Amino acid sequence: MPFIDSKVTVPLTEEKKERIKTKLGQTVSLLNKSETYLMVGFQDNYDLYMAGKKLDKGAYVSVSLFGSAPSSAYEQMTAEICGILEAELGIPGDKVYVTYHGVKDWGWNGTNF
Numbered sequence: 001m002p003f004i005d006s007k008v009t010v011p012l013t014e015e016k017k018e019r020i021k022t023k024l025g026q027t028v029s030l031l032n033k034s035e036t037y038l039m040v041g042f043q044d045n046y047d048l049y050m051a052g053k054k055l056d057k058g059a060y061v062s063v064s065l066f067g068s069a070p071s072s073a074y075e076q077m078t079a080e081i082c083g084i085l086e087a088e089l090g091i092p093g094d095k096v097y098v099t100y101h102g103v104k105d106w107g108w109n110g111t112n113f
Helices: 014-031 071-089
Strands: 003-008 039-043 059-066 096-103
Touching: 003 014, 003 071, 014 039, 014 071, 059 071, 071 096
Parallel strands: 003 039, 059 096
Antiparallel strands: 003 059
């Protein structure tokens, strides 16, 4: 039950969203999760500031998942997310924050896991 929510400073075309979503679906296996239940959200043209300056190219990515994963998996996932954002949107890794949120209770389809 992962959810990957991305806020980026640049505009996103539907084509870019599709490519990023597909790549995230492939990399979510690093967290021992499947694309089957992966939900992905995008917010583009988002104002982000770092070190007191507005970023032309930057991103904040929040990864929530049912349960948790080892720190080494988070490390690998961060590298992949940064690589995807740089390749697809030209956002450098040093302008990307990624956070991870393990969730104990997760609801879906009228019930909780």
